[in-house]
Amino acid sequence: TVLLLGESGTGKELVARAIHEVSPRGHRRYLKVNCSALTESLLESELFGYEKGAFTGAVTTRQGLFEAAHGGTLFLDEVGDTPPSLQAKLLRVLQESEIRRVGGTVDIPVDVRILAATNRNLRERVQQGLFREDLYFRLNVVSIALPALRDRREDIPLLVNHLIHKKGETLGHFPHPSREVMEIFLNYSWPGNVRELENAIERALILCEGD
Numbered sequence: 001t002v003l004l005l006g007e008s009g010t011g012k013e014l015v016a017r018a019i020h021e022v023s024p025r026g027h028r029r030y031l032k033v034n035c036s037a038l039t040e041s042l043l044e045s046e047l048f049g050y051e052k053g054a055f056t057g058a059v060t061t062r063q064g065l066f067e068a069a070h071g072g073t074l075f076l077d078e079v080g081d082t083p084p085s086l087q088a089k090l091l092r093v094l095q096e097s098e099i100r101r102v103g104g105t106v107d108i109p110v111d112v113r114i115l116a117a118t119n120r121n122l123r124e125r126v127q128q129g130l131f132r133e134d135l136y137f138r139l140n141v142v143s144i145a146l147p148a149l150r151d152r153r154e155d156i157p158l159l160v161n162h163l164i165h166k167k168g169e170t171l172g173h174f175p176h177p178s179r180e181v182m183e184i185f186l187n188y189s190w191p192g193n194v195r196e197l198e199n200a201i202e203r204a205l206i207l208c209e210g211d
Contacts, residue, residue, distance in 0.1 A: 001094065001138045003079075004117040005145030009138035009195030011079060012117035015146065020059055022074040025113055027073030031065050044086055054103025055175075066099045068112045074114045079139065080120035080131060087132045094138040114139070149190040149197065156185050159194060163201040176211045 004012040013032070018031045022175055041055075049064030065074055076082075094114065098107045116139050121194055125131035139169065149156065160177055168174040177185070181204075181210060190196055 001114045001116070001139055001141045003122075003141075004115065004146060005122075005143055006117075006119065007148050007193055008081045008119045009145040009193030010120075010148060011144055011194050015073045016115040016117060016145065018059070020113075023073070023113065026073050027057065029069050030073045030075070032075035032077060033065055033070045034077045036078040040083040043083070046100050048089065048101055049088070050102035051104045053167060054101070056063065056128065058103070061101070064099065064101065066106060066112055069112045070110050071112075073115060074155060076116040077112065078118055078120075079116040080118035080122055080125055082131075084130070084132070086150045087135050091135045091138060093138075094135070123204060149193045153186055156197070157182060159197060159203065160185060163198050164205065167198075168207050171202075171205050173205050175208050181194075 002016075004015055004205055006012055015031075017030060020026060031041070035043060038046060045062070045064065047061050047064050049067055050058050052058055052061045054081065058201050076090075079090075089099075093110065093112075097111065098109045100107055122131055122140070126133045126136050127192075149159075164174060164177070185197070185200075192199070
């Protein structure tokens, strides 16, 4: 289990996919879910699945992501925002390697490698009673802290050239950044990190009329 730490836009999902691809599970399924993007009930159904008739609208039995990722990797993005009631269920999966669908009575074994990411300070959330300490220790077997872009400015020219090539392939336009533009990029704090830089490059390519 690997816990990826860093601000939004630093590339945690990119690192998670790279870890999966170079692992012995690289040829198996890689699934992901954003724990902050769904309501508590939807997230529970998405992760654990549900039995037919478990709730209104459950007209069929449905596998959850843990079952679907069996043998492969499941990436839990923004795991720090997981509701407290689901944290206990996640802990059980990590401890027992089995899940129970919503409305189900049977325990289903699962073999899933968990990668998790958060832009929150989980130690603080544990102290505030918002995140289970035992789950934190289970997730934090190996942690990788991704630095903010402002703390690795030497990467900016490399990223700019990479992103111009990446976005230029779609837009059919490959201009060269001037020295003045690069100085501006190097001196800016990039609160949105690499994601903000990517958006800036794409916007510049769209608006740029020359090379």
